[in-house]
Amino acid sequence: MNLRVHDGKPVYEGEQIMIGGNEAYFPVCRHHYYFPPKRLKA
Numbered sequence: 678m679n680l681r682v683h684d685g686k687p688v689y690e691g692e693q694i695m696i697g698g699n700e701a702y703f704p705v706c707r708h709h710y711y712f713p714p715k716r717l718k719a
Contacts, residue, residue, distance in 0.1 A: 679702045681702055
């Protein structure tokens with residue numbers, strides 16, 4: 678699963694696709710998608 682991060686916080690709502698935002702997406706497992714790690718840098 679791919680988790681999108683903005684200002685260090687996970688984003689679950691809004692636009693489905695962000696053009697040119699590869700640095701804002703992190704590959705995570707299902708568990709970490711719903712319970713993300715505390716430190717995420719975008």
